[in-house]
Amino acid sequence: MPNRLSVVDVDRCVGCQSCMFACARRLGEGGLAGACIGVRSAGGIRRGFIVVVCRACPDPPCARVCPTDALLPRSPGGVRLRAELCIGCGNCVQACPFGAVFWDSGQNKPQICVYCGYCARYCPYDVLALEDLTSPPALRATPSLLLTEGDCLKS
Amino acid sequence: MLPDDPLRRILYIDLTRRRFWAADRPDLFEDGLGGAGVAVRLLEEECPPGADPLGPENPIILAVGPLVGLFPMASKTVAMFKSPHTGNLGESHAGGRSAVAIRMAGYGAVVLRGASPTPVYVVVDGDAVYFRDASALWGLRSTDTVGRVIRERERGAGIRTIMRIGRAGERGVTYACVVTETYRHFGRLGLGAVFGSKGLKALVVSGRRALPVADRRAYREVYDAIFRAATESPLMQKYHELGTAMNVLPLDAIGALPTRNLRSGRFEGAEAISGENLARNYLGRRVACAHCPVACIHLAALRLPYPNDPYFYKTTMVSYDHEPIYAVGSMLGIADVSGMLQVIDEAETVGLDVMSTGVTLAWATEALERGLISLKETDGLALAWGDWGTYIRAIGRIVDPPNDFYRALGRGVEYAASVYGGADFALAFGGNEMPGYHTGPGCHLTYLTGARHSHLDSAGYSLDQRAAAKGETLTPEGVADALLEEERWRQVLASLVVCFFARGVYAPEGVERALAVAGMSCSADGLARIGAETLARKHAFKAREGFDPARLRIPGRILETPSPLGTLDEGFLRRAIARFWGSGRE
Numbered sequence: 001m002p003n004r005l006s007v008v009d010v011d012r013c014v015g016c017q018s019c020m021f022a023c024a025r026r027l028g029e030g031g032l033a034g035a036c037i038g039v040r041s042a043g044g045i046r047r048g049f050i051v052v053v054c055r056a057c058p059d060p061p062c063a064r065v066c067p068t069d070a071l072l073p074r075s076p077g078g079v080r081l082r083a084e085l086c087i088g089c090g091n092c093v094q095a096c097p098f099g100a101v102f103w104d105s106g107q108n109k110p111q112i113c114v115y116c117g118y119c120a121r122y123c124p125y126d127v128l129a130l131e132d133l134t135s136p137p138a139l140r141a142t143p144s145l146l147l148t149e150g151d152c153l154k155s
Numbered sequence: 156m157l158p159d160d161p162l163r164r165i166l167y168i169d170l171t172r173r174r175f176w177a178a179d180r181p182d183l184f185e186d187g188l189g190g191a192g193v194a195v196r197l198l199e200e201e202c203p204p205g206a207d208p209l210g211p212e213n214p215i216i217l218a219v220g221p222l223v224g225l226f227p228m229a230s231k232t233v234a235m236f237k238s239p240h241t242g243n244l245g246e247s248h249a250g251g252r253s254a255v256a257i258r259m260a261g262y263g264a265v266v267l268r269g270a271s272p273t274p275v276y277v278v279v280d281g282d283a284v285y286f287r288d289a290s291a292l293w294g295l296r297s298t299d300t301v302g303r304v305i306r307e308r309e310r311g312a313g314i315r316t317i318m319r320i321g322r323a324g325e326r327g328v329t330y331a332c333v334v335t336e337t338y339r340h341f342g343r344l345g346l347g348a349v350f351g352s353k354g355l356k357a358l359v360v361s362g363r364r365a366l367p368v369a370d371r372r373a374y375r376e377v378y379d380a381i382f383r384a385a386t387e388s389p390l391m392q393k394y395h396e397l398g399t400a401m402n403v404l405p406l407d408a409i410g411a412l413p414t415r416n417l418r419s420g421r422f423e424g425a426e427a428i429s430g431e432n433l434a435r436n437y438l439g440r441r442v443a444c445a446h447c448p449v450a451c452i453h454l455a456a457l458r459l460p461y462p463n464d465p466y467f468y469k470t471t472m473v474s475y476d477h478e479p480i481y482a483v484g485s486m487l488g489i490a491d492v493s494g495m496l497q498v499i500d501e502a503e504t505v506g507l508d509v510m511s512t513g514v515t516l517a518w519a520t521e522a523l524e525r526g527l528i529s530l531k532e533t534d535g536l537a538l539a540w541g542d543w544g545t546y547i548r549a550i551g552r553i554v555d556p557p558n559d560f561y562r563a564l565g566r567g568v569e570y571a572a573s574v575y576g577g578a579d580f581a582l583a584f585g586g587n588e589m590p591g592y593h594t595g596p597g598c599h600l601t602y603l604t605g606a607r608h609s610h611l612d613s614a615g616y617s618l619d620q621r622a623a624a625k626g627e628t629l630t631p632e633g634v635a636d637a638l639l640e641e642e643r644w645r646q647v648l649a650s651l652v653v654c655f656f657a658r659g660v661y662a663p664e665g666v667e668r669a670l671a672v673a674g675m676s677c678s679a680d681g682l683a684r685i686g687a688e689t690l691a692r693k694h695a696f697k698a699r700e701g702f703d704p705a706r707l708r709i710p711g712r713i714l715e716t717p718s719p720l721g722t723l724d725e726g727f728l729r730r731a732i733a734r735f736w737g738s739g740r741e
Contacts, residue, residue, distance in 0.1 A: 015445075018446070021227075024365065028374065029371075030374070031258075040313025046472035
């Protein structure tokens with residue numbers, strides 16, 4: 001089932017970073033190096049926050065600029081990273097207008113959201129939700145609480 | 156500690172020589188966990204006896220702990236230094252993104268030494284450190300502008316801390332604070348003045364490290380248990396909803412809300428400045444420290460018209476909490492919410508500890524009323540309860556003093572009263588201005604015995620409130636013993652740098668499990684030992700620098716204004732002080 005993460009209501013974001021730490025923890029480690037989601041202030045905390053996350057574009061620009069087809073478009077949207085093909089050129093980082101291609105400087109390869117929704121489970125304020133791209137848009141704002149443990153730890 | 160955990164690394168920054176280096180010191184963290192336990196050891200190493208708090212020999216230590224970056228609510232940085240305000244142990248804790256940023260940059264602690272001959276701001280970007288010229292930032296009117304400028308010039312948006320000072324810190328006001336992430340503070344005991352004395356306008360830290368864990372499955376289990384307790388249990392609810400401002404009305408109801416320099420414990424304007432009223436009419440946004448789902452930071456949206464320009468408004472977001480509301484609300488007799496928020500905002504702008512500011516201005520108001528000083532000393536300002544506009548002008552004069560009186564106010568109420576009289580109503584304990592509780596003997600004994608003379612050292616106010624609710628009688632010995640036990644345990648939390656608001660979530664068993672994930676095994680007994688030892692080291696530092704509990708001044712005012720537990724007795728307080736320090740030195 002092709003999912004994607006959706007920022008349901010960015011105005012409810014308090015900047016706690018629970019989603020960022022969850023994303024790294026999904027890999028079994030602490031810290032932030034593994035995070036494929038980013039939260040920053042919208043020009044100072046008084047103005048609230050911006051949540052940077054892969055929106056699973058139907059025609060992803062990151063994949064179009066990849067010289068080795070390491071980023072494989074997924075139907076109906078998003079990409080999958082085939083790390084063995086990646087040469088670490090960083091074109092994808094430049095191509096994403098949201099800044100949602102994060103970089104693993106240790107491996108010198110991009111870090112791409114796998115649309116598992118683990119982060120959304122830890123959003124205490126329902127800013128994030130995992131939605132099914134095959135369902136009609138009107139029905140998509142899935143409350144994060146409906147996810148099960150199994151859905152989230154895959155990948 | 157796990158072999159690849161960067162916690163063991165101490166970053167040394169020498170501001171005099173503009174050099175930096177990192178050193179591995181696993182011993183410090185094995186013995187002291189982190190935070191306060193590590194900072195006090197580094198302070199012993201770095202701070203020579205009798206150091207001038209505003210001299211280059213006074214170090215600034217910033218320490219975090221093993222749980223930071225792994226678990227929620229381990230979100231505080233402990234700063235230690237010699238305080239220019241009290242001339243003794245300086246310790247202040249701040250959240251924001253500071254702790255996570257230091258840990259993610261790959262350090263357990265940062266030590267700043269020396270002083271820069273010209274203004275600098277320092278950027279720690281993972282392994283690199285840059286010394287940037289800050290001469291153009293020196294003298295900027297607002298700490299907010301300092302943040303804006305640096306925000307645009309440096310990288311690390313979203314994962315950095317920008318600790319900065321205002322003009323109060325530049326000018327050496329002894330209760331100048333360090334502001335971080337606009338709304339959090341190393342508020343008390345004058346870290347801002349120490350930054351200023353070093354020519355250090357700001358410290359920016361960022362990084363994106365991975366942290367190892369001992370057991371991945373256990374990590375997720377322990378994490379989920381803590382996260383659930385933080386978000387679903389009632390333990391954190393009060394911080395989450397109204398925030399600390401929820402204290403205003405209950406304290407007023409029992410007559411424990413210090414009002415007009417503690418001439419009363421009740422304020423007729425309490426309803427107006429209450430957390431309930433602020434939430435109803437002003438709350439504009441709630442925000443969180445890094446890696447804390449609670450989001451206790453409450454920002455009021457203050458919309459103000461420009462007096463001479465129709466249809467021009469500005470909307471300012473002002474952070475409020477119980478302590479600033481008490482210090483410049485009830486303590487100064489200000490019931491006009493907008494005026495109170497503007498006074499808080501002015502203290503933020505210039506970078507003053509709002510608690511010490513309010514208490515100092517309350518003393519000055521009473522001193523003027525009683526004729527100890529005149530309009531000559533106040534430079535023509537007729538300080539009067541409730542007159543927030545005049546208080547804002549007075550804050551400007553504390554930062555840019557036109558005369559000796561404001562220079563004295565810039566050293567706090569203890570010093571000002573030593574020059575102008577009125578010590579009986581100068582509400583400072585151990586040289587530090589009073590927090591917002593007059594609940595009974597317990598709170599005042601916390602202020603007197605606490606290593607930082609802060610209400611958070613041992614929370615005697617909750618002892619008082621429990622006794623009042625249950626109709627129990629407190630004894631000097633009972634209070635002293637309970638405060639000592641609480642302050643020792645809080646050394647453990649302050650060493651783990653767990654927010655004190657999360658103390659209900661991080662009970663000893665939970666701490667043990669979380670530490671095991673971080674690869675540190677420590678039994679409940681071991682934690683208790685670390686707590687007692689950390690406090691003993693702080694007491695030894697205080698004694699070394701001349702602190703004598705027998706010479707603690709008890710302001711007469713706290714004995715005059717009845718508390719909810721009745722009129723306080725000096726003999727009771729003295730007996731408890733003697734007991735506390737007697738048992739503290741066993």
